[in-house]
Amino acid sequence: xxxxxxxxxxxxxxxxxxxxxxxxxxxxxxxxxxxxxxxxxxxxxxxxxxxxxxxxxxxxxxxxxxxxxxxxxxxxxxxxxxxxxxxxxxxxxxxxxxxxxxxxxxxxxxxxxxxxxxxxxxxxxxxxxxxxxxxxxxxxxxxxxxxxxxxxxxxxxxxxxxxxxxxxxxxxxxxxxxxxxxxxxxxxxxxxxxxxxxxxxxxxxxxxxxxxxxxxxxxxxxxxxxxxxxxxxxxxxxxxxxxxxxxxxxxxxxxxxxxxxxxxxxxxxxxxxxxxxxxxxxxxxxxxxxxxxxxxxxxxxxxxxxxxxxxxxxxxxxxxxxxxxxxxxxxxxxxxxxxxxxxxxxxxxxxxxxxxxxxxxxxxxxxxxxxxxxx
Numbered sequence: 001x002x003x004x005x006x007x008x009x010x011x012x013x014x015x016x017x018x019x020x021x022x023x024x025x026x027x028x029x030x031x032x033x034x035x036x037x038x039x040x041x042x043x044x045x046x047x048x049x050x051x052x053x054x055x056x057x058x059x060x061x062x063x064x065x066x067x068x069x070x071x072x073x074x075x076x077x078x079x080x081x082x083x084x085x086x087x088x089x090x091x092x093x094x095x096x097x098x099x100x101x102x103x104x105x106x107x108x109x110x111x112x113x114x115x116x117x118x119x120x121x122x123x124x125x126x127x128x129x130x131x132x133x134x135x136x137x138x139x140x141x142x143x144x145x146x147x148x149x150x151x152x153x154x155x156x157x158x159x160x161x162x163x164x165x166x167x168x169x170x171x172x173x174x175x176x177x178x179x180x181x182x183x184x185x186x187x188x189x190x191x192x193x194x195x196x197x198x199x200x201x202x203x204x205x206x207x208x209x210x211x212x213x214x215x216x217x218x219x220x221x222x223x224x225x226x227x228x229x230x231x232x233x234x235x236x237x238x239x240x241x242x243x244x245x246x247x248x249x250x251x252x253x254x255x256x257x258x259x260x261x262x263x264x265x266x267x268x269x270x271x272x273x274x275x276x277x278x279x280x281x282x283x284x285x286x287x288x289x290x291x292x293x294x295x296x297x298x299x300x301x302x303x304x305x306x307x308x309x310x311x312x313x314x315x316x317x318x319x320x321x322x323x324x325x326x327x328x329x330x331x332x333x334x335x336x337x338x339x340x341x342x343x344x345x346x347x348x349x350x351x352x353x354x355x356x357x358x359x360x361x362x363x364x365x366x367x368x369x370x371x372x373x374x375x
Contacts, residue, residue: 281322
């Protein structure tokens, strides 16, 4: 088992859930957790494994999150109320990236003064801290480590999206929890993680360690994403893609770019019932073309990592990978009209990821990118 202390504590191994959960709960002083989990249907329920791995005598209060409510503020209040009603002393979030982030928001926005830990736990009795959070991802997204988008940041002219770097106190990355994940979910979350690695590397913020982590993620994704989509039981490919997700989460603290900004803006504008990352391959060529004047040197490094032939370029390779795993090549199916494109462009320009894009993009630039991506 690898134990990684970088930004936060990360346990990474097959079946690390069973090996490390009880120990990590003891270190965090969690005795009665609120278990925030996806509402699962049609596949094995990871909550069963989590419950079986809890310390002897520990019983979690379980709160299920429906996909339709995961991004709504009411869902945060709901799980905070469940935390108080259950007299819980910590959170365990198990499931998709959206559910992990919902639990992070619940901790970050916890009402009232921070809780004081009782005597006999890992922290000194006088320590004043927020509730602890243990994250257990079940998809190959960014494992709950990327900067979290919040909308309560006050800026001139009203409230605009902002970011918070509040991280889980520990993450258990267990690739076996991603086995049998639906192929399209694997494709979208894997493309999301790959794109985060690429955008983090291409960004102009100075952070050499993040660059190295991002490039390692790109290399792993190119070799494993298609295999993970093709065979849900390919544990080697699943393990590699969870490593990509980990790299993406770590590297994303350098900053992302216009693909992330546009994807979130599209999600908000048309309420897509798809996994985040589903549109990344379609957006990739138009964004890279826009950024080209600012990223030429780094694109050569990506060409080497992707092992491209002389007649191939990076946008074509990423778009082709997306098509091979059944992600859309264009935005044509969305039928974005002029008003929708303008709304998406405005939201993308206001997204924090736009601020770290290699080249400054105006609303008009984003409209042109959307037109290009629509074919």
